[in-house]
Amino acid sequence: MLQQIRDRAQGIVIWIIVGLIIVTFALFGLSSYLTDTTVVNVATVNGADVTPNDFQRAYQNYQQRLQQALGDKYRPELFQEEKVKIEVLNSLINQELLNQELDRSGYRAAPEQIVNRISRMEVFQEDGKFSAERYKQILNSQRINSLAFEQQIARDLAEQQLTSGMLLSGFITNDELDRFSRLQSQKRELEYILLPRSHYLDSIELTQDEVEAYYDKHKTRFTTPEKVSVEYIEINLDDMSREIEISDEVVAEYYEQQRDTFTRQPEQRKARHILINVENTEAEPAALAKLKTIQEKLAAGDDFSQLAKEYSDDIGSARQGGDLGFFGHDVMDKAFEEAAFKLKKGEVSEPVRSRFGYHLIKLDDIKEAQVAKLEELKDGIRHDLQIQQAEQAFYETVDKLNNLSYEMPDSLAPVAESLGLELKTSVMMTRDGGAGLFSSAKLVAVAFSEEVLAEGRNSQLIELSDTHVVVLRMAEHIPAKQQPLNDVVEQLKNQLRDEKVATKIMADSVATLEQLRAGGNAEKLAQRLNLEWKSVGSVARVAGEADTLNPQIRFELFRMPRVANGQKGYHNVLLANGDGVVLILSSVIDGNTFTKENKLNGQRQLISIYGKAVQSAWMVELREHADVTINKPAADE
CATH class of the missing domain: 3.10.50.40 (Chitinase A; domain 3)
Incomplete structure (x- = not known):
């Protein structure tokens, strides 16, 4: 089977080598180490569920990472929501398939590997050393259960064991290495004609009939989102523990009793x-x-x-x-x-x-033996002792909340009064979630569930973690509403204008291509059409520090077919900023083979690329033989 996978990977290898573009999206941040359960499934993978909570959390993390990466340049309208959702869902399905294969094959991480991995994570370090106190604080701030976190670390390590064999399974011949080197250092001669979006905006006229027709065709784009506000009762072991006083004497006594457990170096x-x-x-x-x-x-x-x-x-x-x-x-x-x-x-x-x-x-x-000093540990010890003393009261209160909210399903007020707890009310939120507590995909899913919205009942007990629970009910619900044309006319006109501009630019770029292929001179043609012509010259596959060429132009240039000596290649593309561009490729200059000093490093790069291609082909093989059912409407909710 492995040989079949390798054979299938050859096409992928070639594509990767030619493109030399490897994009890795880290969909899951620290909060991805939480686990959820829910009834409605987005997908089922060999009988295992991918829940709406899994999907929403992954989708939100994807958006957050994208925002962090792009900063002020982030514009959600540049990304096709439907395409992104498909990518996120596929990644979740692939991850579940990988998890199942790990279990089937018996891959396990040793306890010392888990400890070593966590202790080397910079986020948990102070002054370059692992801090148990910081570890607890960060997990608590992210509302992450330490056991679940460590289990996910173990899963990640097991996954590395499985994939590392693939990454090291590639065998590279000298001929392949030479071709890789020449492709990697290849350069291409470029000139292009730019069709700026700004040149077209003023020439676009919109009639009332066009505006109304666009509105009728795309009504779903112009709706106010459904919103809900909820009443809720929250019980958090950490909050309860802070109300318990622990004296310095008790902390010191505990420190002495447990001194061996605080040994950093035996x-x-x-x-x-x-x-x-x-x-x-x-x-x-x-x-x-x-x-x-x-x-x-x-x-x-x-x-x-x-x-x-x-x-x-x-x-x-x-x-x-x-x-x-x-x-x-x-x-x-x-x-x-x-x-x-x-x-x-x-x-x-x-x-x-x-x-x-x-x-x-x-x-x-x-x-x-190096033992941590009491002064360093006393806050953590006090917190642990507070937790120990609060646990009994916490579980008793949770049990009462569960029973009372079920026995009195039409209101949370008497439940809160009976337990002496605060009945809180959230701000209005959409299905995309809110702030603070309601950034949790799990809470949002329950807030918009049929039980809460349609039936008007108290929710079941929602376990955000082993030590944090919530029960909620609807306070106010505002259904999604169609926005009148007059309220969205300017937004609509901008969208319609952008689409017409893009259509016009692409039509003009196609016409320009035809004239160039007929033997037209690029510079003279640009002058006649009042467009910008630029002779860039030699372009490297990988941008240098001072290189200002639009990355999308570089990417499209190296996707173009190789041209024969004396021939030219042409390609048109609409850039992400709305401009159109016609690329003219006049020659391809292959690079040199690796020097002796760089050959080993190049070999490692190519083996890594080959290994990743094998891994990708292996995942395709897993997917083809898996029983996968996708419930797309659940992902769209």
């Missing part, structure tokens, strides 16, 4: 040893006699290191004078360890029997 010992092997019990007297001789030499002032080189049967350490370096607990043989940890610096032990034979151990050095 005690380590550096020792040398002389080993006399013992094959059986009959050999013990001879071994002990040999050690006695060595002890007498030590007493006479002989050097331990030299005696280890001469007498020790541990070939590995004997050459270093018996040096074993630093070690901690649970590393050495139990008897050896106990003896080593009883010695003082510079002392030599009596003969110690291990499963290997008899040892003389000399302790060279001690690294004391």
Whole structure:
């Protein structure tokens, strides 16, 4: 099967090499490590559900990442919502397929790998070192359960185990490497004619009939979104815990009791040893006699290191004078360890029997255990103690809230009064969510559910995490409403004008192409049409720091077919900013092969590209053999 996947990947490899554009969207931020459950499914993958909450969270994270990346240049209208939703949904389906394959194949991450990964995440570090307190604070601020977070880290590590084999499975010939180098450093001669959007705007006239017809055809674009405001009761273990007072004395007492758990670096010992092997019990007297001789030499002032080189049967350490370096607990043989940890610096032990034979151990050095100071930990300890004391009350209150909100389904006011809790009211929000608490896709989905909107009942208990729950009901509902033409006429005219401009630009660019292909001179043609002509010259595949060429023009230029010597290629495209451009490719200049210094790095790049292509083809194979059902209307809600 792997060979079939590799064969299929060849086309992908070629496309990647030619395009040399690899775009990775990180759809999921830290909050993606939460898990949800809900009834309505956006998709089903081999019986596993992709829920609307999964989809909405992924979609919102995608938009947020896009905004962060583009900053002030972010314009949602530039991105086709339908296309983005399809991409997000496909990524969720692929992720579920990957998770199922990990489970089927038995990939697992070791606990120490999980700890190592988390401790190396910069977001959890202070002064370059992992901070347990910061770890807790960040997870709490993101309303993320630590167990769920660590489980997702374990899943990510398992995924890397699976995919790393694919990334390293590529075999690259010298010929392939040379072609890759020439393509990567290839340059293309470019000139282009620009059809600026601004030149067309003033010439576009809109009649009332056109405006009305556009409005009738695209009415769904011009509606006010459905909105809802809810009443809700919220119980958060963290909030409850803050009301509990924990004295400094109690914190200090807990610190002393749990001192071992606050050890950053356990005690380590550096020792040398002389080993006399013992094959059986009959050999013990001879071994002990040999050690006695060595002890007498030590007493006479002989050097331990030299005696280890001469007498020790541990070939590995004997050459270093018996040096074993630093070690901690649970590393050495139990008897050896106990003896080593009883010695003082510079002392030599009596003969110690291990499963290997008899040892003389000399302790060279001690690294004391590094224990975090109380001052560093007291806030975290106080918080943990507050949580411990608040837990019982939290679960009891949650149980009462669950029962009362079910028994009195038509109002939350008596429930709040009975429990002594505040009944809060949210601001109006759309199905895209609101601010603060209602940025949660899970809460928004419940707020717009049939149970709450249509039936007017209290919601079921909503578990945002193991320690944070909410019950809500509708306070006010404003249905989606068609906006009158007069209210949206300017917005409508702008959209219609943009579409007509784009149509006109593309028509003119096609006409320009035809004249160029008929032998027209690009510069003279641009002058006659009052357009901008520019001879760019040689363009590299990868932009340099001072390169100002529009990235979309560069991308389209290197998508064009190769031209023969003396020939020209033409291509028209509508840019993201609304301008049109006609590209003229006059020659292709292949680059050089890798130098000896760069060859290894180039080989790694190409193997990585090949591995990713294999991975992509493998995912296609998984998808083709999977039972996937998509409920598109659920994703559109």
